Amino acid sequence: MKNSFDEKILDEAKDWLSSNQKVVLATVIQTWGSSPRQVGSRMIVNDKGDFSGSVSGGCVETAVVRECLGLIKEKQLFKKIEFRVSNESAWEVGLACGGEIAIFLEQID
């Protein structure tokens, strides 16, 4: 038995779009080891750096926001990013869980 426990992030993305904000969708596509959020977890980021949802337990969200803002600035449509324990610059506050995650960023256009 399974429930979807849908977090309504996509619904929120639609609301943001209708108020003329640029929106980047970030989705966890792969995890290794003990990562806090499962595959399919999402967050959205707008052109001001506001975000909603999560892709980790607060470990990488800051870095993801920065990447999303870069995507908007460079008018890039999508990008895959990975976070590892060794990637120290990304883990500003340190990665307590020791997991690794891959995240797909895509502009909604």
Place this chain on the structure above:
Amino acid sequence: MKKELLEKIIEKKNKKIEFSIITNLENGNGCIFQKNEPLDKNFEKYKKEIADQFKRKRNGIIDGTNIFVENYISPIKVIVVGAVHISQYLVNFAKNLNFEISIIDPRGYFASEQRFPNINIINKWPKEAFKEIKTDENTALIALTHDPKIDDPALQHALKNNFFYIGALGSKKTHSNRCNRLKESGFSDERIKKIFGPIGIKLGGKSAPEIALSIIAQLVSEVYKKQ
């Protein structure tokens, strides 16, 4: 992702249709997969694998490809008997947890739109109400009136249709009387034991939101036990 795709996804979600979002991580293309519907020709090559991940409800990248599949499954149906104070809090918890709630209560003053805005309320006796709702072994029943006239027919329906979760409000004594009545109606002890009564996990709280929390916690825990 195209805005049109996002809108289509939300539309299907709202209609409680099961589908998958397919994304090509190499070129950013996306589409929707739905059983018995034609698939975008750009993804034709992966049709078998996509259908397989959809069937197994497995989210993730298809092995050896750059195709990401995310499945949307229809929410678990929860039927609440009794449009009581506890139900008002249950509805709020259920919203965040994505359960699909319907409330049955033949008493008009309880089952009002004003008390339960935007909720499927069926202002009928359970026997009639169940003709309107499709139920199966993925459905849950929460009986809260502790009035045998209303609760018992609903409990009987849930037992007969093998609901995955059945809970009934009431003290140990109320529950023991309830079990005796069900036994008299021909249900086996084994069946009757499936009812969680008194309903909810032990938190100690007695207020309406606390009881609602203890019920919803038990429900979520049962969902994971059945996985």
